Amino acid sequence: MMNIFPIILYLTSLINIVLAGDYIPKDHILVNCGTFDRKTTDSDGRIWSSDKGSKYLVSSKGTFRASGKTQAPDVGRVPYLSARVMYSNATYNFPVSPGRVFLRLYFYPNVYSRSNAANAVFSVTVGSYALLRNFNVYKSTQQLDVHYLVKEYYVNVDSGTLTVTFSPSYNTFAFVNGIEVVSMPSLYDNEDGDNIIGASSPFQIENSTTLESLYRLNVGGNYIPPTKDELSRSWYDDSPYRSSYMLGVAEIADPGLSITYRKSLPSYTAPVGVYTTARYMTPDSFRNLEFNLTWLLPIDTRFAYLVRLHFCQILSNIDKVNQMVFNIYINQITAFSAVDVIALTNSNGAPYIMDFVVIMPITKDPKQDLRVELNPNTKYRPQYYNAFLNGLEIFKINNTDGSLTI
Structure with a gap:
């Protein structure tokens, strides 16, 4: 994939998350x-x-x-x-x-x-x-x-x-x-920052940062109402935003597979309904090499965006390293290559998140599509050529004058 326009920052999935179980809001x-x-x-x-x-x-x-x-x-x-x-x-x-x-x-x-x-x-x-x-x-x-x-x-x-x-x-x-x-909790903060691809300075999401929620998608699943979320969030079907000639296959967690939240990723990160459904490519490994699993999400130009991807392997036969490995692209930039969720979590049924910050290019058009794509990584010859996603959140980050509006 070509490294074309925006700048992307990868933030580790385990930072600044309170080590706690169920969360009850104080207010x-x-x-x-x-x-x-x-x-x-x-x-x-x-x-x-x-x-x-x-x-x-x-x-x-x-x-x-x-x-x-x-x-x-x-x-x-x-x-x-x-x-x-x-x-x-x-x-x-x-x-x-x-x-x-x-x-x-x-x-x-x-x-x-x-x-x-x-x-x-x-x-x-x-x-x-x-x-x-x-x-x-x-x-x-x-x-x-x-x-x-x-x-x-x-x-x-x-x-x-x-x-x-x-x-x-x-x-x-x-x-x-x-x-x-x-x-x-400070669920989206990252005061330490991390290296930006193509630049040397980190991007920090700290107390002085305000975010606007733009998209919160239960990928491969149905609408989740605020009463089913510990932070009273609503999660929506991803169908309106899918964009590829092959739209992928919605899957539900295999019977008997339980979702286990780790101490470093508590249950308020996303409701269990997000992690029990997912969108995969197709059952045909070779056909999956011909397309990317793609979402297009309209956003405003001239802002930076926090993109959070939620993963949880819900197929019971995928429980070993190098069975399913894939790449993540955002706006045609390689955001992360060779993602192996089992290697990251040590088991199926274990949620995992990845955060990226995207700095969009300045264009004459006030609107652009933020493009999120997944495709199989073949370098390590995994058992299955496939990719999947459980949830997707996108936030606009305030600009330098504190504004979230043009």
């Missing part, structure tokens, strides 16, 4: 913004509180509560059918334990009272970090062909208070349907 806040009910329950059974009179909404002048006038078939009532509409700056303060949190913002463009959310343009900041700038929810949903959006961010809190500010653009307004805050 988990669910706010159904604008609702007239004190408590509401979503389709997953989670209980949301109203922001009316709450300790969280500290600046509400020029805002009001409203209910949506329509409901698309795939849109749940909670938190999407009520909104806090803001014609001036509004601030939420969330008291949380110092450390990392997931911040999730829920949006459903609707008509709220006399305010049509299609016309809402606004910015969202957390401290000095610009999460959204001149953002129009309606246009984003139209581009993605969806009815609603969830914007998720990995944020560090130093002071014990997470401050989220919504600022309407000139002569328009802002809105939000729901806000979720979940405390979490």
Whole structure:
């Protein structure tokens, strides 16, 4: 494969992961913004509180509560059918334990009272970090062909208070349907960094780094709801992003094969549902030499991205070194060659992760496809020419001015 454009950094899979078992978040806040009910329950059974009179909404002048006038078939009532509409700056303060949190913002463009959310343009900041700038929810949903959006961010809190500010653009307004805050371990940090391919300096993901979650895919499997994830994450089917003339084969863990989390890779890394399914190439080793298992994921130009790959060998007959060895390419760069998951974990049924940082090239096009590919490594003559992947996460990394938006 040709080494063409972006720069990639490989980060070891075992750094900065808390040696712990099941994780129970210290803080988990669910706010159904604008609702007239004190408590509401979503389709997953989670209980949301109203922001009316709450300790969280500290600046509400020029805002009001409203209910949506329509409901698309795939849109749940909670938190999407009520909104806090803001014609001036509004601030939420969330008291949380110092450390990392997931911040999730829920949006459903609707008509709220006399305010049509299609016309809402606004910015969202957390401290000095610009999460959204001149953002129009309606246009984003139209581009993605969806009815609603969830914007998720990995944020560090130093002071014990997470401050989220919504600022309407000139002569328009802002809105939000729901806000979720979940405390979490430093699951994606890497303060030591590692060598960047093609450069001499390391790339660090540290406390000052903020990430935006773009893709979280259960490769070869089905949707996993937040109630099945210790950090309340949602995992989606990878089918829309597969791109090759051979799409591979979805497999389920062989009966009797148990998934064993090691102390260095605890269960909150990803739910067991991610590691019990995978996408392989085909049963034909020689046909597998003719194509790459490929995913294409649209991203913004001018940013760096954290790419996390999840592996777990779920075929019971693959339990020895050099039975299945493959290469990883990101944007046509060899990111890692000769991956042997059994050699890395010493057994099947044992999860493993690899992290890469990709610095995208500057182009005139504001959007590019991030390309992830796997193919068999033949150098060591493994027993099977095949490759597989269980899960894929992609995060945008804030730029030097703290922004996650162009």
